[in-house]
Amino acid sequence: MNERDERLELERFALRIRIGIVEAIAAKGGGHIGGTLDLAEFLSVLYLRFLRVRPEEPDWAGRDYLVCSKGHSGPALYSALALQGFFPYELLRTLNRGGTTLPGHCDRTKVPGIDATTGSLGQGLSIACGLAMGTRLSHTDQKVFCILGDGELGEGQNWEAAAFAAHHGLESLTAVLDWNKMQIDGSNDEVLRLGDPVEKFKAFGWDAELVDGKDVLAIRDAVSRAYRRKGRPGLIVLDTVKGGNIPCIQELPNNHCIGVPAQLADRAMEFLRSEAKRLGVEVAE
Amino acid sequence: MKLRYTGSKPEADITQLFSPTMEELFELDEKVVYLDADLMGSLKTQELWKKHPDRVFNCGIQEANMVGVAAGLFLAGYKPYIHSFSPFATRRVFDQVFLSVGYAKKSVHLIGSDAGIMATDNGGTHMCFEDLALMRSIPGACVVDVSDAAMFMYLLKSTKDREGVTYFRTPRRNAPDIYEKDETFEVGKGKVLTEGEDLTIIASGVMTATALAAQRLLAEEGISARVVDPITVKPLDEALVLRCAEETGVIVTAENHNVIGGLGGAVAELVSENCPVPVLRVGIRDQYGQVGTEAFLREQYGLNPEDIVKKAHLALEKKKK
Ligand SMILES: Cc1ncc(C[n+]2csc(CCOP(=O)(O)OP(=O)(O)O)c2C)c(N)n1
Numbered sequence: 200m201n202e203r204d205e206r207l208e209l210e211r212f213a214l215r216i217r218i219g220i221v222e223a224i225a226a227k228g229g230g231h232i233g234g235t236l237d238l239a240e241f242l243s244v245l246y247l248r249f250l251r252v253r254p255e256e257p258d259w260a261g262r263d264y265l266v267c268s269k270g271h272s273g274p275a276l277y278s279a280l281a282l283q284g285f286f287p288y289e290l291l292r293t294l295n296r297g298g299t300t301l302p303g304h305c306d307r308t309k310v311p312g313i314d315a316t317t318g319s320l321g322q323g324l325s326i327a328c329g330l331a332m333g334t335r336l337s338h339t340d341q342k343v344f345c346i347l348g349d350g351e352l353g354e355g356q357n358w359e360a361a362a363f364a365a366h367h368g369l370e371s372l373t374a375v376l377d378w379n380k381m382q383i384d385g386s387n388d389e390v391l392r393l394g395d396p397v398e399k400f401k402a403f404g405w406d407a408e409l410v411d412g413k414d415v416l417a418i419r420d421a422v423s424r425a426y427r428r429k430g431r432p433g434l435i436v437l438d439t440v441k442g443g444n445i446p447c448i449q450e451l452p453n454n455h456c457i458g459v460p461a462q463l464a465d466r467a468m469e470f471l472r473s474e475a476k477r478l479g480v481e482v483a484e
Numbered sequence: 485m486k487l488r489y490t491g492s493k494p495e496a497d498i499t500q501l502f503s504p505t506m507e508e509l510f511e512l513d514e515k516v517v518y519l520d521a522d523l524m525g526s527l528k529t530q531e532l533w534k535k536h537p538d539r540v541f542n543c544g545i546q547e548a549n550m551v552g553v554a555a556g557l558f559l560a561g562y563k564p565y566i567h568s569f570s571p572f573a574t575r576r577v578f579d580q581v582f583l584s585v586g587y588a589k590k591s592v593h594l595i596g597s598d599a600g601i602m603a604t605d606n607g608g609t610h611m612c613f614e615d616l617a618l619m620r621s622i623p624g625a626c627v628v629d630v631s632d633a634a635m636f637m638y639l640l641k642s643t644k645d646r647e648g649v650t651y652f653r654t655p656r657r658n659a660p661d662i663y664e665k666d667e668t669f670e671v672g673k674g675k676v677l678t679e680g681e682d683l684t685i686i687a688s689g690v691m692t693a694t695a696l697a698a699q700r701l702l703a704e705e706g707i708s709a710r711v712v713d714p715i716t717v718k719p720l721d722e723a724l725v726l727r728c729a730e731e732t733g734v735i736v737t738a739e740n741h742n743v744i745g746g747l748g749g750a751v752a753e754l755v756s757e758n759c760p761v762p763v764l765r766v767g768i769r770d771q772y773g774q775v776g777t778e779a780f781l782r783e784q785y786g787l788n789p790e791d792i793v794k795k796a797h798l799a800l801e802k803k804k805k
Contacts, residue, residue, distance in 0.1 A: 227605075230605070270609060295605055295607070295775050296775070296776070297774075297775065297776030297777060297780030297781070297784070298776070298780070299775065302607040302608065302774065302775045303605060303606070303607055303775060304606070304607050304608075304609050304610075306607075306608070316609070317609070318606070318607065318608075318609025318610060319571065319572065319576060319609050319610075320545050321545070350522060350544065350545050351545055353521075353522070353543075353544035353545035353546040354545055354546055355546060355548060355549060382522050382544070382545065383522045383523060383524075383525050384520075384522050384523070384524045384525055384530060384533075384542055385542075389542075390522055390542050390544045391522075391542075391543065391544025391545070391546070453525070455525075
């Protein structure tokens with residue numbers, strides 16, 4: 200496939216992930232939308248091109264693992280999983296309703312394809328370390344990905360895990376930082392300065408690189424390098440914008456966890472439909 | 485006693501009253517400081533942060549560090565109040581609270597919001613049914629399951645100089661008003677909200693209003709229930725609880741918490757040692773949380789007035805035997 204078609208296919212899937220997220224959160228009337236939308240490009244690349252998983256056998260022991268440590272971004276993974284056939288797409292509309300099997304925060308006990316239960320920030324990278332250690336003990340070539348939030352890096356446990364992973368040279372582990380520079384009460388700079396995450400992780404002994412979080416081909420290349428990396432864990436810093444490129448959501452002063460009334464959902468869907476037209480994706484009205 | 489309770493929405497939500505109360509505390513005592521961990525939005529303290537950048541600190545998402553910093557601030561002569569959601573203010577940082585504060589004889593006020601089912605949409609990871617048990621187990625701690633805004637605001641101020649760990653678990657909104665605005669409260673002093681002879685319902689936190697609703701249903705059946713709010717789950721008003729055990733012969737407890745280790749546990753421990761009468765507990769039956777509206781979760785976990793009524797019937801049967 201030439202690069203133009205490759206880009207188109209990955210962008211189309213990212214768009215469909217975004218539509219699924221908006222539909223799910225709008226059906227509930229609100230939720231953690233900001234830091235969920237901005238993962239669409241990465242998840243598109245990961246699920247379409249790399250992650251070795253079986254929708255018909257979610258617990259397949261040979262799969263690559265994905266831990267979403269910032270558990271509130273569950274709907275992004277759920278949308279991708281639904282589109283990949285792990286469960287019926289219609290289930291997205293039950294997101295976070297009483298009795299649902301799709302709680303807003305990632306839940307491995309309820310959602311096929313979710314590898315870690317998260318929601319209390321700061322715990323995912325340690326779980327990913329354990330998985331990576333396990334794959335080494337079992338002599339498999341399985342990979343482990345762990346999505347982190349920049350605000351979440353305030354939790355010290357991340358740095359315990361960072362030291363542990365480097366010490367043990369956990370080469371199958373790739374952390375992916377959603378670097379949208381925002382948390383709840385403001386920007387990282389206002390609440391807790393993070394500094395340069397690439398430099399920080401390098402200082403811990405990791406490979407680390409910065410990638411444009413909107414550029415699917417750049418993400419593809421970075422993940423491809425992650426699959427080949429030897430000797431040490433790696434970090435991909437996704438340079439993203441909270442609100443995931445939907446103008447009416449991105450421009451809100453705080454889009455972390457918000458009510459999404461019909462009017463806002465309609466505006467978001469209108470934008471996504473125009474994107475669909477541009478990319479040649481069919482969407483139901 | 486005279487109550488404001490009607491069962492309808494509160495005149496003002498705790499989120500509206502919290503910042504003004506902290507501000508009063510700032511004025512009252514220059515040593516009071518406030519710390520949060522990237523959840524200022526949830527108790528609406530951002531304006532307070534802007535206004536008092538030298539008294540209010542947003543630590544970022546690092547609750548364990550926040551507790552340690554609060555412990556250090558105490559050593560330096562300050563009176564820290566710190567907040568996060570209840571699971572992160574308690575179980576996430578239990579060792580820091582236990583050792584850096586409790587064991588080391590320091591004083592910190594912990595505020596955990598949205599305890600138990602009040603975590604609603606945030607679901608199981610945020611739904612804390614064990615914080616009362618954890619905090620009760622710290623020697624000398626004061627544990628408050630907040631029933632309404634008046635009680636919370638009063639105790640926030642009156643406990644300012646209390647020594648040791650002081651823990652408030654509080655709803656943020658939709659907690660019906662129970663107490664008159666000028667009501668006073670005391671640590672270790674429970675309140676009899678309605679007199680009654682047939683049984684006593686001891687209820688705390690958001691279950692206090694539920695117990696008052698149950699009391700009305702029982703009254704319609706001709707059953708006279710005494711409703712008691714312990715105000716502080718620890719120290720428990722032992723004299724009052726034992727008097728109720730003696731006078732009504734049976735107790736039903738009601739809490740938005742695991743029946744293990746919380747209010748029901750505290751009452752049963754006390755009563756079984758000193759005045760053994762049946763104690764029946766309404767609460768979470770050793771389960772984890774899940775997502776849902778408050779109404780859905782009350783249904784799921786049996787936390788409605790009707791559930792207290794059912795338990796009251798059972799209690800009265802046991803009393804007869
Ligand atoms: C231990 C813990 N503390 C606090 C919270 C509440 N909380 C949920 S999301 C969030 C902000 C997350 O910011 P970030 O990691 O940057 O995520 P993003 O902005 O990408 O959504 C906070 C404070 C939590 N879920 N867990």
